Amino acid sequence: MRSKRPPSAVSAPPTHDEGTRARLLAAAGELFAERGLRGATVRAIAERAGANVAAVNYHFGDKSRLYVEVMRSSFGEALARHPTDGGLPADAPVDERLRAFVRALLARARGVGRPAWQGRLMAREMADPSAAIDVMVREGIAPEFERLLAIVRELLGPRVPAEAVALAAASVVSQCLFWFFAEPVVARLPALKPFREAAATEAIARHVAEFSRAALARPKGRRR
Amino acid sequence: MRSKRPPSAVSAPPTHDEGTRARLLAAAGELFAERGLRGATVRAIAERAGANVAAVNYHFGDKSRLYVEVMRSSFGEALARHPTDGGLPADAPVDERLRAFVRALLARARGVGRPAWQGRLMAREMADPSAAIDVMVREGIAPEFERLLAIVRELLGPRVPAEAVALAAASVVSQCLFWFFAEPVVARLPALKPFREAAATEAIARHVAEFSRAALARPKGRRR
DNA sequence: TTGCGGATCAAACGATCGTTTCATATGCAT
């Protein structure tokens, strides 16, 4: 009912309107994050994008194909905006690399960049996995988890078995994911409520890095 | 299409058939966990329960009321089956109390008891909160988180500010929740896949308790 | 101008879902 024209430039589109497809992707991202794959109707997506109901099927084939396209672009954008190496050189100190990893994971989860709905999209994909999660794990999560495994192995030392390294890496990741996976609980616990604000992200990152660093302290002269 | 009668006792029901309501609750629990609130249709629930389509509305009013009833009974059962104090006396050593807390949380999440779908139900409620989460947090999660806060405060000492205690408690909880909140990812990461088996729950509990215990080590003679 | 292909539109189709309706069965007090 609003403006049928895209709110982009004032001038007319160059050859044909590329805007509709992009606006559908953005609107679908928001609505899939808000209401889920089933809950977000094609009509609502088209309306928010200022497009016709048939636009989704015309540009993406069907609703499920639009969904995986949203997941791919959203996840890829999050990967590019917050790289887990934090721009650090490969030979940077382990502590700094661990801190950078934690910071990147938290930034992705809590939407420090533009679209704040990407974290919720990921949480929904965990609770209700679709075909999109396979490529997300294979192309994004798995290689980055390998990088974290290397960091943890460097912290724990070469004598620690692989299973213990994997468990420790999981402990690091979990502390970052918690803050938006369990967001409805965080919002309802008075002790955790102050950390919901975006400004608290840095404090959480510092805590997670310190907490993990203390737990991963190399047992130098321990009983053994 | 199968047996219309409940497969309970061989004899006839005493006065009237109480079984239908209970079978609807059980079938709804499974299907809500498998497909979510929207995905599980009342027809599928009624069919699995061996009841008529109208039975849901007759016994529970409508679908959403059946859902909150499922959540309440399922969550209450999990609370009762795995108490976070682990049956320990209140004056037990902090380390044992922390271990018991972690073990209980993991047992609930990974369905060590009977119904393995309760964890998935909780994960879905996190990704897509309904009216049920308010009572779950108020009656179950909040008081138990307070108990964890007391444990952590005892470990960190009285000089640590409340925000640091809250962050540390969140770190403990997150390590337990991770293993079923992020289950689709765990299942796809080769390094974590072996921990999916139910037998690995005890190993995870030991790791989480040790990891947290090391991170929460009281800074005896640290810089201060 | 004409013709054409891509893009958008209103309208409708078929399927599914939650819910309702009304009939019927059952157990129990009278």
Next chain:
DNA sequence: ATGCATATGAAACGATCGTTTGATCCGCAA
């Protein structure tokens, strides 16, 4: 036996959803 409240059954209603259809608009090459 009779009346009544509870419970179950088959069938349908109204609403919504994903998708399809056919017409229309528009920029551009011939």
